Amino acid sequence: MKPFTTLEAVACPLPLTNVDTDQLIAARFMKRSRADGYGGYLLYDMRFDESGAPRADCVLNDPARQGAEILVARRNFGSGSSREAAVYALVDYGFSCVIAPSFGDIFASNAVNNGLLPAIVTEPDCEALLAELMQGARTAKVDLEALTVEAGGVAVPFSIDPVWRTKLLNGWDDIDLTKSHAAAISAHMAADHAARPWMLPQRRPG
């Protein structure tokens, strides 16, 4: 995974609450292979009308926001389904950072596992960032070392779990780290089998 340190990029304001993962990627697109890319299906029903034509009122279709890598939304972003495809859609579209006052827990960990930064700001700070962007600021600057985000004339702090921050800063992958603990895993499982012999699924005849 590519390390994340700082990012200065076009930012897109999405002043909506509860943008759930069903909206981020509708179920009907989830049969596709990741290799084909999910970016075209991000927020599909918000971006396109019934005939598939881009909706002019959708900020993602605003010519000034093309190439956006930072998304700013209201609270409870990424709530709902655990579908990691919601993160694939954001990442494949080009986003590297989502800023909101709160995130769905599973979404946030999926995001970190794909190098997408879920940055938590307070609700007033979020409103201030949204206001700057909607009043014409085009870009934002996110600094994961300093835990700050700036847009237009506003600079605010953000928070993220320190473990996730370290993971993103280094671009680490969990599986390799876990494998280095193989001996501890086997020891735990052996001790557990003695302590909880009933844990294993019983298979009954028939």
Added chain:
Amino acid sequence: MPAPRIAGLYSREFGVAPQGASSGRTLFDKVFDSHVVVRGDDGQCLLAIDRHFLHEGSFHAFNKLKERDAEVSRPDLTFGIEDHYVPTRTRDLSTIDPAVRSMIEQLRDNSARHSLRLFDLADPGQGIVHVVGPEQGLTLPGLMVVCGDSHTATHGAFGALAFGIGASEVAHVLITQTLWQKKPKRMRITVDGTLAPGVSAKDMALSIIARIGADGASGHAIEYAGSAVRGLSMEGRLTLCNLSIEAGGRCGMVAPDGTTIDYLRDRPYAPQGALFDRATRDWLALNTDADAVFDREVVLDAGEIAPVVTWGTSPEDAAPITGSAPDPATIADPARAAQVRDALDYMDIRPGQNLTDIRIDRVFIGSCTNSRIEDIRAAAAILAGRKSRVPGLVSPGSMQVKRQAEQEGLDHIFRDAGLEWVDAGCSMCVGMNGDLVPPGERCASTTNRNFRGRQGPGSRTHLMSPAMVAAAAVTGHLTDMRLLMREPAQAEAEARP
């Protein structure tokens, strides 16, 4: 967090408890701590996983295994279940959409390649993962259970620690049978008192979500406690824990008790004989110490909970059926007012409209939230001898539930009412198999998410209990099911085929 939306009436809330003031441990702590393999300095814990359930959506994770040329670490603890994409009107895959079929076939191929037990369409135990796990005795108290599905919290009804994970984490568990997690905060939701007749676990759960918000339990592990929770059957507890994620909680738990033990006895995959007795002793010790302290406590009075419906596009947009939709003009917080305005607009509901004035086009009874035998019985009790004014689908949560309902003659009640009685699967909860609510139509649904387009592009969903869906079917609009309740004996007599 913004202030609670409605129904602040029947709850009170304590402040945050001081950390470290007590040595007692919660049920959650006990299960979590016993699964820690490695504790990192940074607070991350490597946890041992006892059960891993997979469904068709696991193909991304299996592709990651392929990339690494990796094997499944513990096939004996890993179970595949066909549910999200399965057809419900036929079990013949040759007749269905090839793209949907390929999702099911990928799970079959991956299960076969890694020698995993798969509950496929031919299996008498097939059904929705969160119905099948408990029903087969795969889910047990004290287990660490994961699945690439956010409603995995359901299994917490047994006092298991169960939570949903994403595809990267599914791959991690497949390869290592462990997962890195940070210990969340603890929240206790206590519901004391007695639920009024006809008021169900679904109403309790929606009332909680309306109270604390769709992200109210975010970052928290929930324990449900109190006399009203203890009074719930296993089916009711499963419904309650199922909806933890709709309050933002990654898991929800109920301490094991006699109801739990009775349910588990003689389940196919549960321990038996002396091992069951040994397990029972361990299970009953899984409870919260009297001096344990929670980070947050919420208390509700069961007696004040009425049948609840949702009017908006988030489960927090819920209100007692006797109420009305909110009016954004009277909401001071501009973000919340905008959210309510958007939701009412999408749902095509007037500000302040009486909820019982909302007409429906369709009903759905099913999903991991409300498709167990008690749910089917509750809906049938209302529909017995009556007709549905709208079309609708009844999809039992598993083929075992379906067989049991048929033995009780309940399928006749639904068919006679004009509803379709189909096979088990996720079906219209998510529409992946093609069971969709058409654009613009309004569905009274026993499911868990009223998100925009959840049941199909342009669909409008009202969440409620099975009895409330049945009542809406009978009248064609949202209805207080208490008006249609009958004496149990009468309903039973009518229910006989």
